Amino acid sequence: MDDNARFVADLFVETLNTGEYKESYVGKKVVIVPQLHTExxxxxxxxxxxxxxRNKLSSYV
Structure with missing residues (x-):
């Protein structure tokens, strides 16, 4: 399970280094909503x- 989590984390870091991300998303807030235990x-x-x-989103009641 730890290897899977590290893979997902590394995939996110690689995405941050792509040209598309740098052109379209730098300076914008990105929200990650993990749903699986690995995520x-x-x-x-x-x-x-x-x-x-470490900021977390919660539902508004």
Whole structure:
């Protein structure tokens, strides 16, 4: 499971380095909504590496 999470985290980092991302999304906020356990683990790895922040969205009631 840890290898899968690292793969997803690395995939996100590679996406940040693409020309399309740099042309279209730099300076804009990107929201990641993890739904699978592997995605949550990947998100935690990105937070630990300082790539994303720990802010979480919650539902408005």
């Amino acid at each position: 949550i683990l990947a998100w935690e790895k990105l937070v630990a590496d300082g790539i994303v922040n």
